Every structure is written in C-alpha cells, then in structure tokens.
Amino acid sequence: MKKGKIVSAEEAVRVIRDGDTVATSGFVGAGFAEEIAAKLEDYFLATGRPRNLTLVYAAGQGDGAEKGLNHLGHEGLVRRVIGGHIGLAPKLQRLIRENKILAYNFPQGVISHLFRDIAAHKVGTITTVGMGTYIDPRNDGGKLNELTKKEGEDLIKVIHLEGSDYLLYKAFPINVALIRGTTADTNGNITMEKEALTQEALAIAMAAKNSNGFVIAQVERIAEPGTLNARNVKIPGILVDCVVVSRPENHWQTFATPYNPAFSCEIKVPVQSIPPMEMSERKIISRRAAFELKPNMVVNLGIGMPEGIAQVANEEKVLDLLTLTAEPGVIGGIPAGGLNFGAGTNMEALIDQPYQFDFYDGGGLDVAFLGLAQADQEGNLNVSKFGPRFTGPGGFINISQRAKRIIFVGTFTAGKLKVAVEGGKLTVIQEGKEKKFLKRVEQVTFSGKYAVETGQPVLYITERCVFRLTPRGMELIEIAPGVDLDKDILARMDFQPVIRQKPSLMDHRIFRAEPMGLKDELLAIPLEERLIYYPEENLFFVNFEGLYIRTPEEVEKIHSLVEKILAPVGKKVYTIVNYDNFNIAPDLVDIYTDAVKHLVDHYYAEVTRYTTSTFLRMKLGEALEVRNVAPHIYESREEARKALKKD
Structure with missing residues (x-):
C-alpha cells in the first residue's frame, strides 16, 4: 500500500505555525481529533511551538478535565479563542478568567454556518441569532473577559438590510483544520461509518482549503484507493492534505463510549424498559x-x-x-x-x-x-x-x-x-x-x-x-x-x-405516583372538532368526552370558539353537551360555569347535558344551579336528546 497522504501525528502538527487560526470539529467527544490534539500539546510542551494560535470551534469539545480542547489550555499555545461553549474545557476557562488570552463566544449554529461562509469567501454570516443577548455588539459583542473588551477587535457588527437590523459575524481565514473520520484511503477520501456524528467537518475542511490552509484528518483505519464507496465519502480527498491513523484509545466514539454501533446507525436497539423516575x-x-x-x-x-x-x-x-x-x-x-x-x-x-x-x-x-x-x-x-x-x-x-x-x-x-x-x-x-x-x-x-x-x-x-x-x-x-x-x-x-x-x-x-395518562390526552380530539353545528336541525353538539380543562385560557378558548360558531347563525340553537370522562381543575369550576351561563343566556334555546359520572353530575349541577342555569345532567345521549324540547 502506498503511503500517500498518511503521516504520523507528530509530522502533522509540525505544519501548524505561530499565529495560525486552527478550526476543530467535535461535539463533546464525538468527532473530536483527540490523537492530534494530544500530540499538539506534547509538541508545544517539548518545543514551545507553535505559539499564539487562534482556536475556532462550534460545539463544546472536552470531558471537563483533560481531554478535548483541554489539551490546548496552555499559556502561549493559544492567544485567542472563538467558540460556542467553553464549559467542558476548564483549562481554557482558566486562561480566559485570568485574562491570559482573548476570548469570544459566538452561538454554536452561527459558527457552524460561518465555516461555510468562509469557504464561500463571503463577508461573514448574516443572521438575527444573538440579537438582544450578550452576543449583540450593543451589549458585550460576545467578549468574555476584560482583556478582550480592552484589546480585542470587534468581530460582530449590526447591519441594516431591507428595513431590519441583523448581526454580521465577520469571516476570517482558517489556516488549519483538524477533523475526524473512520476510514481514509491513501488519497485522503474520508468516510464516517463508525462515527456518532458527522457535524461540520466538511464545512471546516472547505473553509481551510479555500483559505489556502491545511487540512489534517484523524481516522482509525486506511483503505486502498478506489475501494471506498463514493456515496459514503463525506470529505473528498481533494480537501485533505494529510491523514493520521489514531491509536484506539484516542478514537472513541464519544468521551464516554469506545464504540456503540447504535450511535453510528449500524443497528437499532430495543428500547428497554426504563424504570420510572422517582418522585422528585x-x-x-x-x-x-x-x-x-x-x-x-x-x-x-x-x-x-x-x-x-x-x-x-x-x-x-x-x-x-x-x-x-x-x-x-x-x-x-x-x-x-x-x-x-x-x-x-x-x-x-x-x-x-x-x-x-x-x-x-x-x-x-x-x-x-x-x-x-x-x-x-x-x-x-x-x-x-x-x-x-x-x-x-x-x-x-x-x-x-x-x-x-x-x-x-x-x-x-x-x-x-x-x-x-x-x-x-x-x-x-x-x-x-x-x-x-x-x-x-x-x-x-x-x-x-x-x-x-x-x-x-x-x-x-x-x-x-x-x-x-x-x-x-x-x-x-x-x-x-x-x-x-x-x-x-x-x-x-x-x-x-x-x-x-x-x-x-x-x-x-x-x-401522583401513577402514570398521568398523557397518551390519551395527546390523542384526544382537537377542541375545534368537538363543536359541531347542524343547521338542518338547528342543533349544536358539544363533545367534551375525555376533555380535561386545566387553565383559564382553555375556558376562554372554548367560550370564544362557541361564539365564533354560533354568532353568525343569528338565532338561538338547541344544544347537547357530552360530559363523559370530562374533567376540570377544581379551581376552574366557577370560571367555567360563568362562561356556560353566558353562552346559555345568549346562544342556547335549550340545552341538555349527559355523563355517566355521578360525581361530575353533582359537581357541575350544583355550580350551574347557583347561576340559575338548568342543572339536570342526564346519564346518556339518548336521554339528553329526548329531553331536548323543540317547539
């Protein structure tokens, strides 16, 4: 097998120069080039080079201790950080907190889009995302410490387009991209069949290549040229300058799991019976x-x-x-x-x-x-x-x-x-x-x-x-x-x-300890479909079977919908209400029956109600009687319809 673009991790990191802007892919641990980052740390500690790098990344990359971007948390190695999340990299956090480096937060999605815009040589990413937050340049502009607020350039600006304000996140060249895949051929084509995520690796590689930069890919195995299915290639070899084969311990799927075929969509696993959460x-x-x-x-x-x-x-x-x-x-x-x-x-x-x-x-x-x-x-x-x-x-x-x-x-x-x-x-x-x-x-x-x-x-x-x-x-x-x-x-x-x-x-x-019955509620009939007017009979049927009223807003919605349907009729209607398995929060009974009285007074010629629940018949009946509304509630639809008087 020809060596082609295959190099050692140490050979790869030697291409990184002082002052370079380095972009890394990864989400927590998934897709992060751990082998390369660890070797970059070793090389810096041994030689003092490279220095003053700008580190750019979208999602947080680290384990909260030693791995991921923590390898780069050394004074002198990094001069500036532009990232979406720093919580998993306490070693970089310390440098930011002590004002040893410049530091910016951009929203994660913005950075993932910015890589594409850098690749396309656009002026930057234009979006409303971040407006009104600390990312907005009218506030902090994403600057994380006093050093950045004093010495750091403004990387975000407000622009006005077509009558509206937007944020422009400025583009800048990417000198080095550190990405990861599963398999590479000697021409640098990369597949990701065992990776948990694909992320923005392609966008990062394009951004670096079109910035005349260098793309380094970490993989776990090498294939002969022409043996990879072209449809499975995620990063074309024309974008990749060198490939590093990782040691297994530095190529886990995530920082918690060496390999789970379910994470890489190779299998689907039975959803095991998960014990219910304890009440808390x-x-x-x-x-x-x-x-x-x-x-x-x-x-x-x-x-x-x-x-x-x-x-x-x-x-x-x-x-x-x-x-x-x-x-x-x-x-x-x-x-x-x-x-x-x-x-x-x-x-x-x-x-x-x-x-x-x-x-x-x-x-x-x-x-x-x-x-x-x-x-x-x-x-x-x-x-x-x-x-x-x-x-x-x-x-x-x-x-x-x-x-x-x-x-x-x-x-x-x-x-x-x-x-x-x-x-x-x-x-x-x-x-x-x-x-x-x-x-x-x-x-x-x-x-x-x-x-x-x-x-x-x-x-x-x-x-x-x-x-x-x-x-x-x-x-x-x-x-x-x-x-x-x-x-x-x-x-x-x-x-x-x-x-x-x-x-x-x-x-x-x-x-309560028992299940809430949420599935029945989610599959319940929409409120709009519960209210039906039959003009040929001048009959209004209200189907509240299985309905549970929990908020005053739901009462108001019912009242508004009934008015919307009946007001155009121009005359009072005969009404039947199905209250089977109906439920209402106790503190809403008065609000609900007040709404019912208003509808009875304005829109109903006659109304009958039915439910098999003795308790509900008593509870609603009492509340209606207090408001001088006919309180009787029947046990079946047949009884209710017979009792409905049509003159």
Whole structure:
C-alpha cells in the first residue's frame, strides 16, 4: 500500500505555525481529533511551538478535565479563542478568567454556518441569532473577559438590510483544520461509518482549503484507493492534505463510549424498559413540561434537566408520537446524555450540523425545552455566566430564539433544595441556597424583550410554579398544590411577578405516583372538532368526552370558539353537551360555569347535558344551579336528546 497522504501525528502538527487560526470539529467527544490534539500539546510542551494560535470551534469539545480542547489550555499555545461553549474545557476557562488570552463566544449554529461562509469567501454570516443577548455588539459583542473588551477587535457588527437590523459575524481565514473520520484511503477520501456524528467537518475542511490552509484528518483505519464507496465519502480527498491513523484509545466514539454501533446507525436497539423516575423536583418539572407536547411535534431537548422530559415521555408511552432532535444533526430516536450528549440511538436520520441549524434557525422546531439557571423580571435568561465561571451558550441562543415555542425548565431555587410530595401536595423541606429569579440576570443568554417583539410564546416551569412571558414581564399562572404563594414563591424572588388573577393549580396528576395518562390526552380530539353545528336541525353538539380543562385560557378558548360558531347563525340553537370522562381543575369550576351561563343566556334555546359520572353530575349541577342555569345532567345521549324540547 502506498503511503500517500498518511503521516504520523507528530509530522502533522509540525505544519501548524505561530499565529495560525486552527478550526476543530467535535461535539463533546464525538468527532473530536483527540490523537492530534494530544500530540499538539506534547509538541508545544517539548518545543514551545507553535505559539499564539487562534482556536475556532462550534460545539463544546472536552470531558471537563483533560481531554478535548483541554489539551490546548496552555499559556502561549493559544492567544485567542472563538467558540460556542467553553464549559467542558476548564483549562481554557482558566486562561480566559485570568485574562491570559482573548476570548469570544459566538452561538454554536452561527459558527457552524460561518465555516461555510468562509469557504464561500463571503463577508461573514448574516443572521438575527444573538440579537438582544450578550452576543449583540450593543451589549458585550460576545467578549468574555476584560482583556478582550480592552484589546480585542470587534468581530460582530449590526447591519441594516431591507428595513431590519441583523448581526454580521465577520469571516476570517482558517489556516488549519483538524477533523475526524473512520476510514481514509491513501488519497485522503474520508468516510464516517463508525462515527456518532458527522457535524461540520466538511464545512471546516472547505473553509481551510479555500483559505489556502491545511487540512489534517484523524481516522482509525486506511483503505486502498478506489475501494471506498463514493456515496459514503463525506470529505473528498481533494480537501485533505494529510491523514493520521489514531491509536484506539484516542478514537472513541464519544468521551464516554469506545464504540456503540447504535450511535453510528449500524443497528437499532430495543428500547428497554426504563424504570420510572422517582418522585422528585426533577420529575415534577418534567411531568409539567410534558403537558406542552403535542403529537407529531419536532422537539429539541437541552442537556441536564430537559433530559428528564424524554424519560417521562417514555413512561407515558408517547415517545413514538414525537420526533426528538439534537443540534449536531440527530433526527428521531432517543438523544443520549452525559458525555454521550449529542449522539443518539435509533435515529431516523443523521445530517451535518450546519444543515440542522438551517432547519432550527428557519423555525423548524415546534418546541424546545432548555435549562433554566437564572431568570429576571423581563423574562431574560442566563445560562452562560455565573460569577467568575462561564460556559458559553452552545446551541442555546439559536434554539431559544428560533423555536416556535420555548419552555425553560429548572428548579425554583438552586443548591441543596429538598422537596417532598405527599397526598398529592408539594412541600419544600429545605429551600435552595441561591435564588434563581433575580432583579437582573448576570448575563443575557436569552432576551425576553426580543421574544416579546417577535411574538414567541415562552413558559418557565419549576417544581412549584409556572410563569409565562408577557409584554409586562413574567406572569405567574400556575402554582403547585400545597405551596404557599407568599412564603414559598414571592419571598424567594427578587422581583414581583405579574399576577393578573389567582394562579391555577398545577395538574394534580403531576403529583401522583401513577402514570398521568398523557397518551390519551395527546390523542384526544382537537377542541375545534368537538363543536359541531347542524343547521338542518338547528342543533349544536358539544363533545367534551375525555376533555380535561386545566387553565383559564382553555375556558376562554372554548367560550370564544362557541361564539365564533354560533354568532353568525343569528338565532338561538338547541344544544347537547357530552360530559363523559370530562374533567376540570377544581379551581376552574366557577370560571367555567360563568362562561356556560353566558353562552346559555345568549346562544342556547335549550340545552341538555349527559355523563355517566355521578360525581361530575353533582359537581357541575350544583355550580350551574347557583347561576340559575338548568342543572339536570342526564346519564346518556339518548336521554339528553329526548329531553331536548323543540317547539
């Protein structure tokens, strides 16, 4: 076999010169060229060269200790960092914190797109992603420390196009690309059949090649020229300058898993029976969040607390009704967690990360569930900086600004919080040491103001209450049973939330041990299909079978829809209401029956109701009687129809 482009790791890193801009691929550990990074570290420590590199990367790359970009965390080796996430590289963090190097955060998706734009010799990446956050140059411009704010150039600028403001992330040449694949032939063609992700390796290689730079690829094996299936080649050999064959210990699929064929889509594994989550604040939050799911939704789950939503969805047997995604390119299946985060099993498709962010940035996500670290009265969120510790946003800014709906999930306070659930009620046993709802967040990773301006629906879900974002700020809309509003919520906040009416109780099923029956609810008939008017009979049929009303907004929606249907009729109608298996939160009965009375007075000539539930007949009957509305509720549709008087 001819050697061709095959070189040792040491030979490869010697091509990197002082002052070079080096781009690396990888997501946590997946797709990261560990062999090359480790050899670059060894070479620097032995020779003091290369020096003053600019390091550019999209996703966080590291294990939080020694691996990944931690190999490059030496003073003198790196002069400037431009990255999406720094939390997994504490050695680089230290250099940034001590003002030893210049450091910038860009949103992860922006950097993955910027590599493509550099390859195409464009001026940069133009987008609205980052507007109103600390990435916005009208704020910090993504600059992470005092050294960068004092000496660093401005890499982002506001531009005005077609009547709107955008952010321009400026392009710059890439001198060296460090990428990874599975197999290379001696001509440098790269396949990725055993890799957990493909990421933006192709974009990085093109960016370097079109910058007259150098592309170094790490693989685990070599093939003869002409033996690789051309359709499987992800990086053409014309882009690759040299290939390094890694030692097995430096070519794990992720930093947690040496090799799992399910991660590389080679097999699909049975979804084993996962034990239900124990009742805890995490389960309460995940259960409440799961009520925001709808069939056929395309969903993104962030790392940490949001991962519990997938577990609850599995318990409730609704995973097959959703499409879960992860930002590096995973579509369908089950996203992995921990140091496997970014990978997935049983995927429907795996695409390159820049394309995934095209989909995300264009509004392809129906809903995203992301972590809640700090929030303030304007609805801003901070997940990127806490005192001297900073992590960066990763894909958070792209996802949170562009998803159709965003749900932030997290505990109400932080630090040794202990809660208990007994008899369907929540009790705070030990309050967390740190407040999370502050007058002003330390750094704006998500802009509440921008979300309001763009009309994006936003919820903030904790174990004891739920807020929604409004033009007036954060509105408290739900509270857990057993929680004291003043003592457990308002006293633990640095601002007064908007309270327009008495908060509803969070769904009682959240606080019970048994499954919530979410699948039946997700597959229930849409409200619009429950209301049918038959003009030939002047009959209005209301099918509330299996309906569960949990919020005042749902009551208002029912009232509005009925008015929308009946107002154009121009006369009162005969009405039958099916209340079989109907349920309503106890604190909403009065609101609901007030709405019913208004409809009876204005639109119904006669109305009959039926249900097999004795308890519901009694509960609703009493509430209707108080409002001078005929209270009798029949046991069957036949009885109700016979009782309906048509004169």
